[in-house]
Amino acid sequence: MLTTHPFDDDKLREECGIFGVSGAEGAAALVALGLHALQHRGQEAAGITTYDGHAFHTYRAMGHVAGNFDRDDIIRQLTGTTACGHVRYSTTGETALRNVQPLYAELQSGGFAVAHNGNISNAQRLRRDLVRSGSIFQSTSDTETIIHLVATSSYRTLIDRFIDALKQVEGAYSLICMTREGMIACRDPLGIRPLVMGRLGDAVIFASETVALDVVGAEFIRSVEPGEMIIVKEGGEMSSHRPFTQHAARPCIFEWVYFSRPDSIAEDQSVYSVRKAIGAQLAIEAPADADLVIPVPDSGVPAAIGFSQQSGQPFELGIIRSHYVGRTFIQPGDKVRHLGVKLKHNANRALIKGKRVVLIDDSIVRGTTSLKIVQMMREAGAAEVHMRIASPPTRHSCFYGVDTPERSKLLAATHDLEQMRQYIQADSLAFITIDGLYKALGSDGRPRVKPGYCDACFTGDYPTTLTDQDEQAPLDQFALLEERVG
Incomplete structure (x- = not known):
C-alpha cells in the first residue's frame, strides 16, 4: 500500500481540528462546513455531536468530511442548535472508530461531549491512576482522560469539576465541550494550540482557524486567550473565566510555518x-x-x-x-x-x-x-x-x-x-x-x-513538563496505547 501523498508523508502533521456552534438553527450543517475548511488538520476521521435540548446525537466515521457529512440523511439525524465537530489525524497506535471524536459520556450531571486538539503529556500517568481507582476506558485516546477526571472530581458543579480536571493535566489543549447547559471552549494556559471565536448572527462559533469562520460566513471576533475558558449558555449568555495560573503565551510556531491554511x-x-x-x-x-x-x-x-x-x-x-x-x-x-x-x-x-x-x-x-x-x-x-x-x-x-x-x-x-x-x-x-x-x-x-x-x-526548549516522556513509563494493559490523538 502506497499513499498517494508521497511528498506529504514526510511532513509534521497537526493532529486535529475542532469547530463548535452554539445557538444556530441547523448547527450540524454549519459544523460540517467548518470541518471541510479544517480538513487539512486531520484527514483520517471526522465526527459531529449535537444537542437538541433533550438529547445528544453523534455521528462519527473514518475518512474525510466529504463522503460522510455531505449526506442529507446524516445531517437530518443531527438535530439541535448546538453542535461541535472534530477532524482527526492519528499517529501510531490504534486507528479505530472508538477513538474518533467528539467523545461522549453520560456523567452524573448529564451528557458531556468533548472535541480536543492537542496532547496531554501526563495522560499515561493519569490513566494508570484512574484505572486503579476503578475507571473503565473505552478508547486509547488521551482525550478520554479528561472525561474521567471530570467524572471523578469531588467538586459539586460541572464547571468546577471541569476546571479541577484541567488543573491536573499537562501539555497542550484547545477544547470545545458540550453539556445540557451550553458550550465550553477553553485553551491551555500557554496557548500552544490555537482556538478562535466568531459570530454568525446570534450564534457563537469556535474554531481552530479563522478560515473555518470564513467558510460559514461568520465574523471573526478574536482568539480565545491562553488559559481562558468561555462559557456560552443556552439562550446565548456568554461569560469569560481565567481559572488557571497566568503564564507568558507560547503558541506553536509551526502554525505559521506549515499547519494553518495560508488564508487564516x-x-x-x-x-x-x-x-x-x-x-x-x-x-x-x-x-x-x-x-x-x-x-x-x-x-x-x-x-x-x-x-x-x-x-x-x-x-x-x-x-x-x-x-x-x-x-x-x-x-x-x-x-x-x-x-x-x-x-x-x-x-x-x-x-x-x-x-x-x-x-x-x-x-x-x-x-x-x-x-x-x-x-x-x-x-x-x-x-x-x-x-x-x-x-x-x-x-x-x-x-x-x-x-x-x-x-x-x-x-x-x-x-x-x-x-x-x-x-x-x-x-x-x-x-x-x-x-x-x-x-x-x-x-x-x-x-x-x-x-x-x-x-x-x-x-528543544519545551515549555511544559513532560511527565510521561520523562518517566518513560512502560506501557501495559492500563497504559495509553502509543496513541497521541489531537
Whole structure:
C-alpha cells in the first residue's frame, strides 16, 4: 500500500481540528462546513455531536468530511442548535472508530461531549491512576482522560469539576465541550494550540482557524486567550473565566510555518504574509545562484514567492501537483511503487531542463521527501538543484499534539548540515535561522522576542513538563496505547 501523498508523508502533521456552534438553527450543517475548511488538520476521521435540548446525537466515521457529512440523511439525524465537530489525524497506535471524536459520556450531571486538539503529556500517568481507582476506558485516546477526571472530581458543579480536571493535566489543549447547559471552549494556559471565536448572527462559533469562520460566513471576533475558558449558555449568555495560573503565551510556531491554511489569521497575523516574510528572510540569509525559484507544492508556495521577490529570481511552478488522486494506490512491486510517486507530483520538465533551480520547502523531517524531490529535478534535466528550507532544522520531537517521528528518525538530529545535503543529494542546502524566523514573525512591525512561541521542535526548549516522556513509563494493559490523538 502506497499513499498517494508521497511528498506529504514526510511532513509534521497537526493532529486535529475542532469547530463548535452554539445557538444556530441547523448547527450540524454549519459544523460540517467548518470541518471541510479544517480538513487539512486531520484527514483520517471526522465526527459531529449535537444537542437538541433533550438529547445528544453523534455521528462519527473514518475518512474525510466529504463522503460522510455531505449526506442529507446524516445531517437530518443531527438535530439541535448546538453542535461541535472534530477532524482527526492519528499517529501510531490504534486507528479505530472508538477513538474518533467528539467523545461522549453520560456523567452524573448529564451528557458531556468533548472535541480536543492537542496532547496531554501526563495522560499515561493519569490513566494508570484512574484505572486503579476503578475507571473503565473505552478508547486509547488521551482525550478520554479528561472525561474521567471530570467524572471523578469531588467538586459539586460541572464547571468546577471541569476546571479541577484541567488543573491536573499537562501539555497542550484547545477544547470545545458540550453539556445540557451550553458550550465550553477553553485553551491551555500557554496557548500552544490555537482556538478562535466568531459570530454568525446570534450564534457563537469556535474554531481552530479563522478560515473555518470564513467558510460559514461568520465574523471573526478574536482568539480565545491562553488559559481562558468561555462559557456560552443556552439562550446565548456568554461569560469569560481565567481559572488557571497566568503564564507568558507560547503558541506553536509551526502554525505559521506549515499547519494553518495560508488564508487564516493566527494571533492577529496573516499566515500568508508571515510565510512570504519567512521566504524573503531566507533569501537574505541563504541566497542561491539559480535561474528559477520553485516551491514544493503546496505548502512551500508563499515562502517561495517571498524568496523570489527578495532575490529577484523568477518564481515558477516547476512541480505540478495533481489534486484528483485517491488516498491509496495498490502496487505489486517496487517499480510501480516508484511510478506511483508521480501520480501526485510531477516535474514541469520543459521548464526545468538545463536550469539551475532553488527549491523552497517548509521543513525537512526524515529527509526522504527532499531526496525524492531532488531526484525528480535531476531526472527532469535540472543543471543544479539547491534546497532552501523555510524553518530551522527539526531536531526534536513534539509532545503537544503534532505527529513527529521519534528523535532518532529526524534527519537533523543525527546529521550535520553537510551530511544532510549529501543525504538529499542537493548541490546546496540551507535553513532559515531561528533568529530569522522570529524576525519574519515580527514583519508586521511588532518585534517578537524569544521564546515567544513554542519552538521546541527546533530548540528543544519545551515549555511544559513532560511527565510521561520523562518517566518513560512502560506501557501495559492500563497504559495509553502509543496513541497521541489531537
